[in-house]
Amino acid sequence: MTDRHVPLIERFRDRLPFAEGDPLVSLQEGSTPLLRAPILSEMLGATVRLKLEGANPTGSFKDRGMTCAVSAAVREGAKAVVCASTGNTAASAAAYAARAGITCAVIVPEGKIAQGKMAQTLVHGARVISLAGNFDQALTLVRELTANHPIVLVNSVNEFRIEGQKTAALEIHEDLGGELEALCIPVGNAGNITSYWRGFREMGAAPRLFGFQAEGAAPLVEGRVIEHPETVASAIRIGNPVRWEDAMAAATDSRGSIRSVSDEEILAAFRLLASREGMFCEPASAASVAGLLKYGTDGAEQIVCVLTGRGLKDPETAIAHNDGMIIQCAAETGPIEEAVLGDP
Numbered sequence: 001m002t003d004r005h006v007p008l009i010e011r012f013r014d015r016l017p018f019a020e021g022d023p024l025v026s027l028q029e030g031s032t033p034l035l036r037a038p039i040l041s042e043m044l045g046a047t048v049r050l051k052l053e054g055a056n057p058t059g060s061f062k063d064r065g066m067t068c069a070v071s072a073a074v075r076e077g078a079k080a081v082v083c084a085s086t087g088n089t090a091a092s093a094a095a096y097a098a099r100a101g102i103t104c105a106v107i108v109p110e111g112k113i114a115q116g117k118m119a120q121t122l123v124h125g126a127r128v129i130s131l132a133g134n135f136d137q138a139l140t141l142v143r144e145l146t147a148n149h150p151i152v153l154v155n156s157v158n159e160f161r162i163e164g165q166k167t168a169a170l171e172i173h174e175d176l177g178g179e180l181e182a183l184c185i186p187v188g189n190a191g192n193i194t195s196y197w198r199g200f201r202e203m204g205a206a207p208r209l210f211g212f213q214a215e216g217a218a219p220l221v222e223g224r225v226i227e228h229p230e231t232v233a234s235a236i237r238i239g240n241p242v243r244w245e246d247a248m249a250a251a252t253d254s255r256g257s258i259r260s261v262s263d264e265e266i267l268a269a270f271r272l273l274a275s276r277e278g279m280f281c282e283p284a285s286a287a288s289v290a291g292l293l294k295y296g297t298d299g300a301e302q303i304v305c306v307l308t309g310r311g312l313k314d315p316e317t318a319i320a321h322n323d324g325m326i327i328q329c330a331a332e333t334g335p336i337e338e339a340v341l342g343d344p
């Protein structure tokens with residue numbers, strides 16, 4: 001039996017570019033749950049499972065890639081890492097850099113990253129550069145910077161990130177014994193869909209990959225760079241994905257597609273996941289489920305939706321959009337009875 005209680009690089013060493021004895025920076029990432037989703041399964045007439053990537057140490061799938069990128073950076077003798085980020089890459093880079101004892105700087109679009117992610121990045125001691133610009137501009141600037149300075153770039157242009165993230169596909173393949181027919185996944189900078197396709201191909205598997213972008217940030221759907229991307233799902237507010245060709249190849253080669261979902265559809269899926277399935281993910285993650293609900297199963301019976309990050313990352317959006325209620329109440333018996341037992 002596979003030992004899941006080991007660092008990701010150790011668990012998948014035969015499939016990753018790391019040798020025995022290489023330095024290893026790990027927070028025991030990966031081996032995340034694959035949870036049955038009874039409500040979605042019923043709604044869609046298929047078996048739907050959720051890959052809970054929010055169960056990673058910093059609360060998103062980025063940790064799979066970051067353990068590899070930072071371990072490789074340490075192996076090369078690097079003293080600093082840097083990234084552009086909509087928040088999760090920043091939080092993950094900051095945590096792994098802290099663990100490695102190296103410095104970390106992150107460039108984030110000013111006012112556009114969720115509170116939880118900002119809190120994580122700061123508490124790990126990273127230098128946060130709040131850019132008067134969007135993610136795409138941040139990535140361009142950071143690529144220039146790393147071309148001229150000895151700092152390792154840990155965005156998904158870094159091959160180690162793709163290598164690490166492909167392990168989620170290996171886990172799903174292992175858990176389902178190769179039965180998977182379709183995978184639904186949110187798409188932003190397009191590194192993750194690229195990683196999954198690489199992972200499945202290495203296992204000789206070919207599920208159909210359905211990628212979903214937010215309508216206001218859907219360059220791959222529209223076939224053009226979006227200068228001013230906008231969406232409530234701040235994690236995927238990206239107008240010029242760096243893995244553009246790879247993502248299109250993944251969709252085409254797997255007989256899948258990349259399509260868009262509106263913010264309303266994302267938020268509806270977000271609320272449904274939380275209030276009916278008991279699963280609180282961040283809005284970008286809900287794009288996978290929104291897409292499945294919008295476009296249907298296309299005949300697939302075994303489906304996995306990737307929930308890329310956990311809900312606590314973005315408390316503002318959760319508080320603004322939910323099916324719960326707050327009832328103001330005086331500290332007396334009568335009002336308490338009415339508040340708890342009365343009609344909503």
Ligand code: F0G
Binds near residue numbers: 189190285308
């Ligand atoms: N879901 C979440 C929660 C993300 O944070 C991201 C990307 C994606 C989906 C999309 O993945 O970029 O590989 O297509 N977040 C990056 C960041 C851009 O900076 O944290 P992708």
